[in-house]
Amino acid sequence: AQSVTQLGSHVSVSEGALVLLRCNYSSSVPPYLFWYVQYPNQGLQLLLKYTTGATLVKGINGFEAEFKKSETSFHLTKPSAHMSDAAEYFCAVSGSSTGRRALTFGSGTRLQVQP
Amino acid sequence: GAGVSQTPSNKVTEKGKYVELRCDPISGHTALYWYRQSLGQGPEFLIYFQGTGAADDSGLPNDRFFAVRPEGSVSTLKIQRTERGDSAVYLCASSLAGDREDGYTFGSGTRLTVV
Numbered sequence: 001a002q003s004v005t006q007l008g009s010h011v012s013v014s015e016g017a018l019v020l021l022r023c024n025y026s027s028s029v030p031p032y033l034f035w036y037v038q039y040p041n042q043g044l045q046l047l048l049k050y051t052t053g054a055t056l057v058k059g060i061n062g063f064e065a066e067f068k069k070s071e072t073s074f075h076l077t078k079p080s081a082h083m084s085d086a087a088e089y090f091c092a093v094s095g096s097s098t099g100r101r102a103l104t105f106g107s108g109t110r111l112q113v114q115p
Numbered sequence: 116g117a118g119v120s121q122t123p124s125n126k127v128t129e130k131g132k133y134v135e136l137r138c139d140p141i142s143g144h145t146a147l148y149w150y151r152q153s154l155g156q157g158p159e160f161l162i163y164f165q166g167t168g169a170a171d172d173s174g175l176p177n178d179r180f181f182a183v184r185p186e187g188s189v190s191t192l193k194i195q196r197t198e199r200g201d202s203a204v205y206l207c208a209s210s211l212a213g214d215r216e217d218g219y220t221f222g223s224g225t226r227l228t229v230v
Contacts, residue, residue, distance in 0.1 A: 105157030
């Protein structure tokens with residue numbers, strides 16, 4: 001079985017400040033990890049993903065995430081928050097011993113950006 | 116099409132009624148997924164199609180839920196004898212080949228309200 005835990009259902013930062021959204025996972029096989037963003041009344045949009053290779057992955061809109069196997073983490077960061085970053089962010093993991101294709105999502109973190 | 120299209124965007128139905136939700140994936144995408152997102156939660160897997168066949172339907176909550184994809188393109192999620200607990204946003208996603216490392220493209224969802 002696999003699971004995803006996102007610490008902090010709400011995170012508030014000031015515009016220009018560092019964004020850090022936490023994600024920890026459990027998986028019985030090497031995981032593939034994803035971050036998605038969801039704007040109000042829209043579907044989820046892929047921000048970035050880790051499959052194999054370099055553990056620091058860069059995504060769209062200046063976001064990046066680092067896969068740390070020893071910590072079973074895949075935290076999302078952005079050096080400087082912008083007002084347009086306000087949204088809900090979901091971490092997801094793919095992978096199981098049965099080769100299941102489905103993603104398992106965390107419960108999400110709502111990011112607020114204060115002016 | 117350019118993106119994943121879901122219709123209707125909103126559906127209100129009475130308890131006990133039957134509903135159909137439609138998903139039109141990106142042209143050429145062989146993999147199609149249905150997820151359900153309840154308020155304040157991450158998406159929860161329902162069913163995965165590879166071509167015309169349901170490769171994994173382990174997420175369907177009970178036998179009131181059924182989905183088809185007869186020609187390997189458009190899919191319909193069918194819910195019989197709807198219950199108030201079925202109220203949620205139903206998300207459809209597609210990917211090119213259904214490989215574990217593929218990211219999905221999500222539609223904007225159908226918000227189902229059972230009254």
